[in-house]
Amino acid sequence: xxxxxxxxxxxxxALYKGGKSHVDGLHEVIKLSSNENPFGPxxxxxxxxxxxxxxxxxxxxxxxxxxxxxxxxRYDLDPEQIICGxxxxxxxxxxxxxxxxxxxxxxHTEHGFSMYxxxxxxxxxxxxxxxxxxxxxxxxxxxxxxTDKTRLxxxxxxxxxxxxxxxxxxxxxxxxxxxxxxxxxxxxxxxEFAEGYDGGAALVQSRENVVMTRTFSKLHGLGGLRVGWGxxxxxxIDVLNRxxxxxxxxxxxxxxxxxxxxxxxxxxxxxxENARLRAWLASELAAIGLPSDTSQTNFLLxxxxxxAEALAADEFLQSKGILIRRVESYKLPNFLRITVGTQxxxxxxxxxxxxxxx
Ligand SMILES: *Cc1c(COP(=O)(O)O)cnc(C)c1O
Numbered sequence: 625x626x627x628x629x630x631x632x633x634x635x636x637x638a639l640y641k642g643g644k645s646h647v648d649g650l651h652e653v654i655k656l657s658s659n660e661n662p663f664g665p666x667x668x669x670x671x672x673x674x675x676x677x678x679x680x681x682x683x684x685x686x687x688x689x690x691x692x693x694x695x696x697x698r699y700d701l702d703p704e705q706i707i708c709g710x711x712x713x714x715x716x717x718x719x720x721x722x723x724x725x726x727x728x729x730x731x732h733t734e735h736g737f738s739m740y741x742x743x744x745x746x747x748x749x750x751x752x753x754x755x756x757x758x759x760x761x762x763x764x765x766x767x768x769x770x771t772d773k774t775r776l777x778x779x780x781x782x783x784x785x786x787x788x789x790x791x792x793x794x795x796x797x798x799x800x801x802x803x804x805x806x807x808x809x810x811x812x813x814x815x816e817f818a819e820g821y822d823g824g825a826a827l828v829q830s831r832e833n834v835v836m837t838r839t840f841s842k843l844h845g846l847g848g849l850r851v852g853w854g855x856x857x858x859x860x861i862d863v864l865n866r867x868x869x870x871x872x873x874x875x876x877x878x879x880x881x882x883x884x885x886x887x888x889x890x891x892x893x894x895x896x897e898n899a900r901l902r903a904w905l906a907s908e909l910a911a912i913g914l915p916s917d918t919s920q921t922n923f924l925l926x927x928x929x930x931x932a933e934a935l936a937a938d939e940f941l942q943s944k945g946i947l948i949r950r951v952e953s954y955k956l957p958n959f960l961r962i963t964v965g966t967q968x969x970x971x972x973x974x975x976x977x978x979x980x981x982x
Pocket of ligand 1 (some may be wrong): 659710711712713714737780783784811813838839840841842847850851852
C-alpha cells in the first residue's frame with residue numbers, strides 16, 4: 625500500500641457527473657442535459673474570442689479590470705466588489721477554501737447543486753445537508769441547521785435541479801437569521817431567467833455576510849470557456865483574491881465574456897425564447913401526464929410515475945438521440961431534468977415523449 629495519502633475528506637468526494645453529450649452509434653444528438661444556451665454564445669462573443677488569437681503569447685490581465693467594469697456597468701454594481709473565476713465553480717471553491725476548514729460546517733439543501741458538497745469536502749470541512757419542503761428551499765430548516773460550527777450556507781436561487789426559487793423576503797430572512805460569523809452564498813447561475821430578480825445583488829449591498837455568484841455558462845452560452853463571477857462586500861473580495869491564481873482566466877475567456885455581457889440584445893432574445901418555449905414545453909408535457917413545478921430557469925424538472933418510468937423514458941429518448949439528465953444523485957429518482965432547447969428541439973422532445981407514453 626502506498627504511503628501517499630490524500631487529506632481528510634478528499635476521498636469522500638464523489639466525482640462530479642456532467643450531462644451526457646453523445647450516444648454510441650449516433651452522429652447527431654439533441655443535447656438537453658446540461659442547461660446550456662441552445663442558441664449558443666453571442667456572435668460578438670465568438671468574434672472577440674477569435675480576435676485574441678494572434679496575442680496568445682501574452683499573459684492575460686491579472687485583475688480582470690475590463691471584464692469587471694463591463695459587469696459593473698451592466699448591472700450597476702461596484703467593480704471593486706466583483707471577482708471573476710474559472711466558472712462560478714471556482715468562486716464556490718475559493719469561498720470554501722478561504723472560509724471553511726476542518727471542524728467547520730457548510731450547509732446546503734437536500735436537492736442543492738453538488739459543487740457545494742464537493743468544495744466543502746475538498747477544503748476539509750463538513751458538508752451538512754438540510755431538508756427542502758416539496759423541492760423548495762426551506763429557510764426555517766436552514767436556520768435550524770446552523771450550529772456554532774457553521775461558516776457557510778449555500779443556496780442556489782433559483783435552484784438546480786428543482787427549478788424553484790424563494791422570494792426576496794425569504795432570502796432576507798435567511799440572511800438576517802444567520803450568526804454574524806456565517807456567510808450566506810446566493811448562487812445565481814439562473815438568476816437571469818427569473819423575471820425581475822436581481823440575483824441577490826441588493827441584499828449583498830445591504831449586508832456584510834452575503835455573497836452572490838453568477839455565471840457565463842448558462843444564459844451567455846459560454847460553458848466551454850469557464851467564466852463566472854462573484855459579488856460581495858470588499859472585505860470578502862479581498863480575502864478571495866488572495867487565494868485566486870493571478871492568471872486564472874485566459875485572454876480568450878476574458879474577451880468573450882466582456883463581449884457577451886455587453887450584447888444585451890442577444891441576451892434579451894434568448895431570454896424571451898426561453899420563456900416562450902419553457903411555457904409551451906411545460907404545458908405540452910403536462911397534457912400527456914408529465915407535470916413539472918413552475919420553472920424559473922432554462923430547464924424543467926419533469927415528474928415521472930416512478931423510478932422505473934424515469935429510466936425507461938431516458939433510454940427511449942436516448943434511442944431517439946435526445947439526451948436529458950437523470951437526477952438520482954440529487955435524490956430525485958422519479959424525475960428527469962430537461963433543458964429548454966430550440967423550438968425544433970422542443971418539438972422533437974414532445975413528439976418522442978408522446979410516443980413513449982402511448
Ligand atoms: C451551472 C451551474 C453553475 C455554474 O457553473 P459554472 O462553473 O459557472 O459553469 C453554478 N451553480 C449552479 C446551481 C449551476 O447549475
